Amino acid sequence: MSSNDPYGIKAFKQKEKQEKQRVERYDLLVSEIANELKNIGGRLEKIEEKI
16 A cells, blocks of 8 residues: 555555456356357257258
């Protein structure tokens, strides 16, 4: 802690920002995985129709 930030507010805000970015990355990954699963499901349906 510096004398300009005796309560560590800057560090706290930086940690909050990093946590928010981490959550956003996870949300993006989850949505990408869900989209891929949906695509796979669609392809499986097409394969089943051919069988």
